[in-house]
Amino acid sequence: MLKTAIHKIYLTLMATVVRFMPPDVFTLFAGESSSKQLARHIANHGSRRLLIVSDKPLVDLGLITPIVEECKGLGIECQVFDGVLPDPTFNIVDDGLEVFKSHNADAVLAIGGGSSIDTGKTIASAATNGFEPRKLAGYFKVKIPPIPLYAIPTTSGTGSEVTKGAVIADSDTHLKAYVADPKMVPLAVALDPGLLTGMPPAITAATGMDALTHAIEAYISVWCNPRCERYALSAIKMIFAQLPTAYSEGSNIAAREQLSLAACYAGLAINDTNIGNVHALAHQLGRVYSTPHGLANAIVLPYVLETMIDACGPRLASLARELSFSDSRDDNEAAKVFISKVVELNSILNIPTGLDKLARSDFGDIAKAATKEGSLLPVPRLMNKSEFDSVLERCLLPS
Numbered sequence: 001m002l003k004t005a006i007h008k009i010y011l012t013l014m015a016t017v018v019r020f021m022p023p024d025v026f027t028l029f030a031g032e033s034s035s036k037q038l039a040r041h042i043a044n045h046g047s048r049r050l051l052i053v054s055d056k057p058l059v060d061l062g063l064i065t066p067i068v069e070e071c072k073g074l075g076i077e078c079q080v081f082d083g084v085l086p087d088p089t090f091n092i093v094d095d096g097l098e099v100f101k102s103h104n105a106d107a108v109l110a111i112g113g114g115s116s117i118d119t120g121k122t123i124a125s126a127a128t129n130g131f132e133p134r135k136l137a138g139y140f141k142v143k144i145p146p147i148p149l150y151a152i153p154t155t156s157g158t159g160s161e162v163t164k165g166a167v168i169a170d171s172d173t174h175l176k177a178y179v180a181d182p183k184m185v186p187l188a189v190a191l192d193p194g195l196l197t198g199m200p201p202a203i204t205a206a207t208g209m210d211a212l213t214h215a216i217e218a219y220i221s222v223w224c225n226p227r228c229e230r231y232a233l234s235a236i237k238m239i240f241a242q243l244p245t246a247y248s249e250g251s252n253i254a255a256r257e258q259l260s261l262a263a264c265y266a267g268l269a270i271n272d273t274n275i276g277n278v279h280a281l282a283h284q285l286g287r288v289y290s291t292p293h294g295l296a297n298a299i300v301l302p303y304v305l306e307t308m309i310d311a312c313g314p315r316l317a318s319l320a321r322e323l324s325f326s327d328s329r330d331d332n333e334a335a336k337v338f339i340s341k342v343v344e345l346n347s348i349l350n351i352p353t354g355l356d357k358l359a360r361s362d363f364g365d366i367a368k369a370a371t372k373e374g375s376l377l378p379v380p381r382l383m384n385k386s387e388f389d390s391v392l393e394r395c396l397l398p399s
């Protein structure tokens with residue numbers, strides 16, 4: 001009771017802060033060759049020395065080359081920093097900042113998955129705030145707007161191209177820090193499906209389920225407002241409709257385009273709310289077992305929704321009706337149909353029902369940390385340690 005009351009007071013205070021945050025304003029280019037449109041936009045805005053932030057595999061695949069060539073043709077000198085690794089650390093941001101300084105860059109273009117975009121956002125923010133990225137960890141620490149910042153995502157999942165923050169890990173402890181400020185939303189974004197067709201099926205599945213989790217957690221959040229609801233609902237509809245196609249036919253441009261828009265909408269939805277108990281648990285699985293983020297979300301999503309069905313049942317029922325999964329007037333019944341559709345989608349995408357690395361001896365640590373993280377989020381209701389334990393029990397695979 002006391003925990004619930006404290007949680008309600010905390011959410012009321014935070015909701016007041018969120019209400020006064022400026023709206024997301026950015027330019028969106030979507031469709032084939034939209035990355036070239038973005039290059040023209042960057043040139044028109046006067047940038048002449050661009051730092052491109054990406055990772056080595058993408059550079060080696062030659063994905064960056066056409067964009068660099070386009071920029072060169074427009075009179076923009078590009079320098080590529082390809083040192084981004086998964087779960088980027090502040091040391092990687094430091095390395096990127098050194099390249100930024102030596103190139104005397106006047107803008108940053110992040111090309112890649114969430115790791116590259118988060119690194120690009122932090123480099124651009126540190127460039128105008130004393131070149132001290134560690135001092136940006138936390139909320140609202142980006143006092144001066146970042147150097148002009150642009151993004152081209154090459155996965156359809158994190159929504160980092162439109163979200164108000166970045167996740168950067170401490171270089172020694174590898175504990176993740178949030179660098180969160182509305183000023184970090186890129187000025188312009190290109191969703192170019194031509195860059196997505198080479199994504200392997202397993203990554204398409206995991207990143208797509210990450211986007212679905214963002215949209216569902218936003219839709220059931222106690223902070224969900226009409227704008228968030230529209231973005232979340234659109235994203236959920238598009239992901240259910242297009243993810244199986246993108247998974248089985250990677251080169252299907254139409255499916256790729258719809259999914260990249262869906263991930264973007266899901267990112268906009270969580271800008272108004274936040275993530276929830278699914279992410280609170282998935283983060284711990286990533287921390288303890290290095291389970292890829294989207295995969296961890298996909299596995300625990302149906303179990304966590306079932307656990308909270310007493311609190312989010314009517315919202316899940318509303319989704320079931322909006323997606324024509326159920327016309328039942330019974331919320332509980334319709335909510336269960338929606339959850340069964342999530343399970344069915346996981347099955348189509350060959351996502352396992354549990355984790356082979358999961359050990360009962362870790363349950364205490366994982367459940368405790370998930371409870372703590374969930375207590376800071378606008379969730380439909382708090383989940384306690386024994387509820388997270390029960391979810392973990394369901395994630396054990398038969399040996």
Ligand SMILES: [Fe+2]
Pocket residue numbers: 158210214279293297
């Ligand atoms: Fe996520």
